Amino acid sequence: MRSALDLGKRRMRCTAPVFTVLLAAAAIVIIFSSACGASSAFKVPMTDPSFTFGSRVSGDYRNVQANDNTYMRVREGRFFFIFALFDARWEGWQAFTEAPREKLLDIRVELVGYQSDAAEAWYVQFYNNEAGAWDTNWYALGSLPTSPKGMLEVAVGDAARARRFVSPSGAFRLRLADATVAAGRLDLTSTDLYIDLLRARFVYDVTPPLSSVTAPLNGELTRASSYTVRGVSSDPAPDASGVAAVEVSLDGGSTWMEAAPRAPGDWSAWSYAWSPIPSEGTYSIRSRARDGAGNVEAPGPGVSLVVDWTPPVVSHTSPEDGQANVAVTSEVRATFSEAHGVDPATVNGSTFLLRDSVGTPVSGSVTYDPVSMTAAFRPDGELAYDTAYTATLTTGL
Numbered sequence: 001m002r003s004a005l006d007l008g009k010r011r012m013r014c015t016a017p018v019f020t021v022l023l024a025a026a027a028i029v030i031i032f033s034s035a036c037g038a039s040s041a042f043k044v045p046m047t048d049p050s051f052t053f054g055s056r057v058s059g060d061y062r063n064v065q066a067n068d069n070t071y072m073r074v075r076e077g078r079f080f081f082i083f084a085l086f087d088a089r090w091e092g093w094q095a096f097t098e099a100p101r102e103k104l105l106d107i108r109v110e111l112v113g114y115q116s117d118a119a120e121a122w123y124v125q126f127y128n129n130e131a132g133a134w135d136t137n138w139y140a141l142g143s144l145p146t147s148p149k150g151m152l153e154v155a156v157g158d159a160a161r162a163r164r165f166v167s168p169s170g171a172f173r174l175r176l177a178d179a180t181v182a183a184g185r186l187d188l189t190s191t192d193l194y195i196d197l198l199r200a201r202f203v204y205d206v207t208p209p210l211s212s213v214t215a216p217l218n219g220e221l222t223r224a225s226s227y228t229v230r231g232v233s234s235d236p237a238p239d240a241s242g243v244a245a246v247e248v249s250l251d252g253g254s255t256w257m258e259a260a261p262r263a264p265g266d267w268s269a270w271s272y273a274w275s276p277i278p279s280e281g282t283y284s285i286r287s288r289a290r291d292g293a294g295n296v297e298a299p300g301p302g303v304s305l306v307v308d309w310t311p312p313v314v315s316h317t318s319p320e321d322g323q324a325n326v327a328v329t330s331e332v333r334a335t336f337s338e339a340h341g342v343d344p345a346t347v348n349g350s351t352f353l354l355r356d357s358v359g360t361p362v363s364g365s366v367t368y369d370p371v372s373m374t375a376a377f378r379p380d381g382e383l384a385y386d387t388a389y390t391a392t393l394t395t396g397l
Contacts, residue, residue, distance in 0.1 A: 039239040043172065044199045045070055047092030053077040053085035053181065057192065070198040076120075076178060076190045084190040086178040095170035096202045103204045103293045105241050106155050107162045109174065111141055112197035114149040120191040123182035124154060126165040127173035134175060135165070138182040149196060159241070159292065172200065205293035209235040209243045211270075213287050218303040221340055226275035227305065231259070233267045233289040241292030243267035250274065252284035253299055259287070280307050312338040312373075312397050328382040332391045336373040342397060344368050347375045351396040354379065357388045 048056075054077045076084040096104075109124050121143045128135040141152040156162040166172055176198075180187040211233035216222070229250075233243045246267055247256040262269040267289070286302030315337035319326045332354055336342050347368035354362040354377050364379040375393070383389060 039205070040201050040203045041096065041098045042199050042201050043094040043096060044197075045090040045093050045174070047090070049074075049088040049090045049176075051077070052087040052089070053079065054088060070195050073192060073194050075192045076180075076187070078190065082188065083180060084178070084187045085180045086176075086191070086193070087181045088176050090174045090176070090198070093172045093174065093200070096166050096172060097170045098202070099204045099206050101163045101166045101168065101170070103206050103295070104163050104166060104202060105159045105205055105239060105293065106157065106203040107165060107172075108153055108155040108201040108203065109139070109141070110197065110199050110201065111144070111152045111176075111195065112149060113144055113193065113195045114146055115144045115191055115193050116146065117189050117191035118143060118146050119189070120187070120193075121179045122152065122193070123177050123179065125175040125177065125182070126156070127175070128164050129167040129171070130164045135161075137161075138177070140182075144193070149194070166202075174198075174200065203239050205235075205239055205241040205291060206295060207236055207240070208295040208297045209233060209240075209289040209291045211243075211246055211287040211289040211297055212300070213248075213285055213303050216285065216303055216305045219306070220303075221306045221308060221343070223307070223309055225277055225309075226273070227277060229259075229272040229274055229285055230269070231271075231287050232269050233287075235289075235291045241295075243289050244292045245290045246270045247288050247290075248272040249286045249288075249299070249302075250283050252302070253286050256288070277307055280309050282306050306340055308340050311395060312336040312342050314393060317391070326383075328385065330383070331379075332377040332389075334375050334391070334393060336375070336397075338373060341370060342368070342373055342375075344370055346397050351394045352377050353392045353394070355390050355392070356384065362389070 051074075054074055057073050057075045070090075074086070074088065076086040079085050107126070111122065122141040123138040124141055125138050126135050127133075139154045139156070141154050144150050144152060156165065178187060178191070179185045211231055213229065213231045215230040216227070229248055231246070231248075233246050235241060235243050244267075246259040246261075248259050249256050257272060259270040259272040261267045262271075283305045284302055285305055286299045288297045288299040290296045313336065314334050316335040318333040319330065334352070347366060349364075349366050352366045352375050354364065356362060362379050362383070363381075364377050366375065366377055368375045377391065
């Protein structure tokens, strides 16, 4: 019994199983293929082809075009009783309705069967719905084996062209011809083509891409007047169309600016040069990506960046300013008033200084308590009696 090839090795997500049905003694195998998941859908012709050259022939293959299956034997015709030609047009296909054609990435045609002459090659042509005529390009399927049966596959390979081959309502037409018709090659041998299955796989993308902000970190504090926002993005499989653009919002999503890819066409990492930052405050930074099929990501919550250009203010000192009779073992302390705190890394021996009356720096160590926002200078030894000391906090804080 002839049967269609096992196509289960192809990765596809289908919602219904495949059934085989035997019709009387002819042992016809009919394949019911359901539309696959969110990445692709198989479509088959529902009406008989029309022949410009060639015809269907009787014999051990019953000529059937029904129940989602093409099962027929066709033969090249004769031109001037010399040249063999084959040109068949399948006009009535199942409509592609799983997604708008703007989401279409590719069309891949599969032909299963065998042929009587190993030297013959087959080509397909698509109807261009925008031009209202058959496309000028022929796509080479190749040659089927003479025995046993095999499968040929060809892809359009270009999303823009594939979309032209589908009408806004999802209509699709396919033309199958031999090399004589498609490539202008002379052929003297009339070949029989035994078709077990003819179908088209429509690959589309309706899944939005993903992006995230990696710099700044959430809640990061900066005193810079410019900042480079950085992030990553990806387009999840299967059948991803790839990230085509990333946008950045600095105001929580009210307005959006286009980011730059790491390299032309490489959006795995992206950046946005924010310069100048207009004012102090807390900014909500979000990102959203768009893929090649036009799917746009719903932006996530993003991150916040605190811009603070106001230096910390000293609210209290110990000893107090001008205080006398201070113990020679005393530490010098300064407590800050600062809404966003003080960066502990900036409180050190370079920013907190103690000098004697002639300006000589006193050696010592500096510590900082972020909870109380208090910096302490501890001299390495006792201070001198009857000496005025000056504590200085620099602008490096």
